[in-house]
Amino acid sequence: LSPSLPPFINAPDTDFSIAQKRDRALAAIQTVRQQLGQTYLPLVNGQRVNTLEVIESVNPSNPSEVVGKVGLLSIEQADGAIAAAKAAFPAWKNTPASERAAILRRAADLMEQRRAELCAWMVLETGKVLGQADPEVSEAIDFCRYYADEMERLNAGVNFDVVGETNRYHYQPRGISLIISPWNFPLAIPTGMTVASLVAGNCTLLKPAETSSVIAAKLTEILIEAGIPAGVFQYVPSKGSTVGAHMVKHPDVHMITFTGSQEVGCRIYADAAILQPGQRHLKRVIAEMGGKNAIIVDESADLDQAVQGVVYSAFGYSGQKCSACSRVIVLEPIYDAFVNRLIEATKSLHVGIAESPDTKVGPVIDAQAQNRIKAYIEKGKEEATLALEMPAPDHGYFVGPTIFTNVSPNAKIAQEEIFGPVLAVIKATTFDEAMDIANGTLYALTGGIYSRTPSHLDRAKAEFEVGNLYINRHITGAIVARQPFGGFKLSGVGSKAGGPDYLLQFLEPRHISENIQRQGFAPIEGAEQ
Structure with a gap:
């Protein structure tokens, strides 16, 4: 850690043995139940867009209960989202890392304020019991705060100066980043992948799993309230097999971060490797694909x-x-x-x-x-x-x-x-x-x-x-910064989430070497205006 950053402290989970906290969590479920059945539209360039196709997300404990209706983007609308990301990228790239990090920290604070509500949405949309949902909110908060710290650390760059010459090693964002998230950690995993991409300076599109799209819509609300600009983050629920595959192959997309099945992950890896007409870069793929x-x-x-x-x-x-x-x-x-x-x-x-x-x-x-x-x-x-x-x-x-x-x-x-x-x-x-x-x-x-x-x-x-x-302990529940998570072989490719190498995948390293053995400056007339 750099001297200015204190050691990372993880967000504490709720102690449900305290009756007041337990009652608040159960009351939140009833409050959220009154909000079921609403429609959640994609967010493209800061605007909600109507869609031809709408799916219902249901409560797996009681499938007759509709948690929400989610609009699915068409291929044409997805192209519009990618174009908006491309237009927003220059300004976001040049936004100071400290400002981007501050937005993540505000998002973390909002998640803490909405902890009981977020747990309730997970209970009702993905069938996750409170004792499993609450630590997931902690993990999402940790991702925001940890990656904010990490970006500020990396932003300092490295100096390799020698007499008469400066050598500066620093990082810049990659460009347009597509996040394809799973339903089983419907808040923590999309949060981690998305905020890592954003804080690194990439314009980011989140395509959540269809069965957890309402929780992803709640994450979207939080990121917008925290201050992410229009076009920089976009919520793009869509059919994975058609629109998702189209976005993976799009020549303006620079990287894809995926968590899901081995079958889909391998297909994304193969599709992303193909150089499309007009594409001027090779795509980076991060894929976490399960285990036995x-x-x-x-x-x-x-x-x-x-x-x-x-x-x-x-x-x-x-x-x-x-x-x-x-x-x-x-x-x-x-x-x-x-x-x-x-x-x-x-x-x-x-x-x-x-x-x-x-x-x-x-x-x-x-x-x-x-x-x-x-x-x-x-x-x-x-x-x-x-x-x-x-x-x-x-x-x-x-x-x-x-x-x-x-x-x-x-x-x-x-x-x-x-x-x-x-x-x-x-x-x-x-x-x-x-x-x-x-x-x-x-x-x-x-x-x-x-x-x-x-x-x-x-x-x-x-x-x-x-x-x-x-x-000599259970093997689930990795904690951000303490147990960075990820595997190899056919479990995936890429560095560990919640670890010190993770953000590097969302960045391009650059080096600038300058000869400073000169006699002052002699600028061209008018060039300094």
Whole structure:
């Protein structure tokens, strides 16, 4: 950190054990419920634009409840948004970094003021329970403040001066930036990707996932109130397969930042690589594409700690996190004892509507996800032993926590990302085998180990192929600046969100070397006017 910046302090989560704070959060849900069903239009060049196509975003706990109606941009309107961004770029590029950072800090303050309301929108639009939604607001606030600090640090540049010569290394923005955000962290992830792009000086278009477009509209309100100029930030909800793909390929777009599935991420990566007619740059792609994350539990592990951590990592937000634990690899001597305790602990989880205070496992996001997860459960019954399939409410998009044992490391349910509350328990006879199984997928995002054996911990630190390794703790819930998040292999490309390298991806480095061994200045007449 530069001397002028104090150490980063994360925003604290709400303590729901305090009755007053709990009551305020529950009251906010009822307040927001009175606002359901409104229409949210795209924001293009500072103006709301009418659209031919409108979709309904519904409450996954109760799909008959329409959270909001969202207008979807056409290709022609998306072209208009890109043109507006292009026109706004010169002024935004030349806006001092301190001013851009100040807007982010104002946005963070507004999020803190609207914390209970933002939580309520997440509960109702994406089925996220309060205990998971509140830390997400903290994460969004942290992204704003951390990237504001980081931009001020980077803006200082680096001087490599020698006698008679100055050498200045500094950064400039890339240009027009497209953000394609997911529904599973509907506030934190679009906030992080968007404000990183903005504070770096890029004109930024946010295309959120359709199922969480209302929350993205609330983020839009906050950024506009914080002072982002017209054309610099635009809210462009649209069909990903058509309009989204068109924007990815547009010759005036300089970079795409994506979080979502491996299939879509790889398509974006390929499309962005093609030089379009009139394009005068190569596009930068940042893509976070999921994982098949494992936790190893060895014979020396504290089983109370391990069971608790695995249950939280596997079934928090119904397993719909790219960081979630979907495989637990257990050493043979403790396998049976661990499995028995795991099943009993999972049975204690209450499955129900997201707004209920006692719910631990809410719905999955939509009917398509529900059907996909159920199909994997049926496949699991063919491949392995069904150890637990908890009942779930019929109304709404619910899937009960499901555990399979005697799972082969190469089974579909042990190799493919399910993105639901389904856990594969795999037996390993040796720690070497456990490590091989853990590394035996296409992904490298998060991983964990529960062990009290130093040599095993050292091996995991050196050889566990993951971007984020967690030791003797759960593997979800990375905290900005403390646990920068991101993976490699087919989990993605790009530097870690919430880390010291992240903003560099949104910037172009430049170097200026000047010979200063001259006898004063002799300007051309009239040139200094």
